[in-house]
Amino acid sequence: MPQMVSATIGIWVENGSRYEEPSQNGVSHFIEHLLFKGTRRRTAAQIAEQIDAVGGVLNAFTGKEYTCYYAKVLGEDVKATTELLADIFLESVFAPEEIDRERQVVLQEISQAEDTPDDFIHDLFNLHFWEGHPLSLPIFGSVETVNAIDRELMVSFMADRYRAERVLIAAAGAVDHDRLVADCERLFGSIPGDGRPTKIDAPRERLIVVNHPKKLEQAHLCFGAPGLSQVAPLRYAAYLLNTALGGGMSSRLFQEVREKRGRVYSIYSFLSSFLDCGYFGIYAGTSPEWVDEVIEVSLREIAKVAREGLGQQELARAKSQLKGNMLLGMESTDSRMNRLARNEIYFRRDIPLEEIARGIEAVTNEQVIELASSCFRPERMGLVMLGDLKGRKLGPEVFEPLASL
Secondary structure (H helix, E strand, O other), rough: OOOOOEEEEEEOOOOOHHHOOOOHHHHHHHHHHHHHOEEEEHHHHHHHHHHHHHOOOOOOOOOOOOOEEEEEEEEEHHHHHHHHHHHHHHHHHHHHHHHHHHHHHHHHHHHHHHHHHHHHHHHHHHHOOOOOOHHHHHOOOOOOHHHHHOOHHHHHHHHHHOOHHHEEEEEOOOOOOOHHHHHHHHHHOOOOOOOOOOOOOOOOOOOEEEEOOEEEEEEEEEEEOOOOOOOOOOOHHHHHHHHHHHHHOOOOOHHHHOOOOOOOOEEEEEEOOOOOEEEEEEEEEEEEHHHHHHHHHHHHHHHHHHHHOHHHHHHHHHHHHHHHHHHHHOOOOHHHHHHHHHHHHHOOOOOHHHHHHHHHOOOOOOHHHHHHHHHOOOHHHHEEEEEOOOOOOOOOHHHHOOOOO
C-alpha cells in the first residue's frame, strides 16, 4: 500500500478453541498471553519497551479457528519488528512464575466477560446451541479449566499445533515483499513441519430455548439458526440477508424494533461462520416486560423475508452498503492484513475485491428467499435469554411466528 507510512504484520496459526479437548479449554488463549511474557533473549518489560520505543502496537487475539500475533509499526521498523515477533513466537520460555501470574489475568478476563451481559450472552448461546461440540466452548476457557492448565500442557499443545503447515505470515502497508520473504525464511525456517491433519465435524442442529436467570436491569436475548460456512456458495446472499435484516440503522430490525417501537437501544443481526458450518444470529437487549414483543416482532420480520425476500430498492441498498463497507474497511493496514490471512485460511488464495463485488452484485432475491426459508425454521432455531423475568420462562412457543415456513 504505497500511500501508507505504516505496516501491519501478523503471524497466524490455524489453531484455536475448536482444536482443544474439553479438559484443555482455554489453552490456546492462555498460550497467546504467555508469548508476551519473556523469551530467552528478552524479558516481558524489554518486549514492551522495544515496541513502545518506535511508537508501535504489539498485540494478539485468539479465535475458535485461528490465533494471530501482530504488530503495527512504521515501514522503516518492519525488519526489527519481524525479528521481535519471531523471538516471541519461537523462543518464549513459559516461566512458571509468569504462568501463575498470567493465570490470574486470564481469570480476571473471564470474570469481566461474565460481568458484561451483552458479550456473555454470545458465549451462552454457543454453549447451548452447539452443546457437546468443540465450537461451543468459550475461547477463554472456564475458571476450572484455566486453573488446571500447567506448563507441560502448554508446551505439548504448542508443539503439536504450532507446525509449519498451520503457520502463515501476512503483512500489509509499507512493506517490501521480497525483503520480508527473505527475513521470514531466515527467522521462521526452523518451525517443524509434519503437522497431523485435524479431523473436524460439524455440530448437530436442534431446537433449544434456554433461560439463564441473572439479576440484571435488562433482558438480553440471542437467538439464531444454522447458517453457512465461510466458503459456502450462498455466502454472498447471506451477507446481504444479514445487512438488510439487522446490519445497520436502515435495517428492518433496527427500524421496526428500535425506531418505530422504542423497545431496544441495541439490536442487530450477525453471521458466525467457520470452516464447515455457521449460524445466523440476532442480539437484542430490552426491558423484561418487552421481551415477548421484541421476539415476536423480530421473528415476524424474519418470516416476512423468508416468504417475500427483499424489495428491489432494499436489495440494491444492501448491495451498495456491503460494497461501501468493504472498501472503507480496506483503508487500514490492520484490516488489509487480516483479510489476506483469513482468505488464505479459508480459501487458500487471495480473493480480489473485484471478485467479491461481482459476487455481491450477482445475488438475486430468489437466493435470499431460498437461504432465509431454509435456515429460519422453528425446529432448527435456538434462543437464550439472560436476565430476570421474575420467574417466568420462555419456551419453544416463542417460535410460532415462523410456523408457516
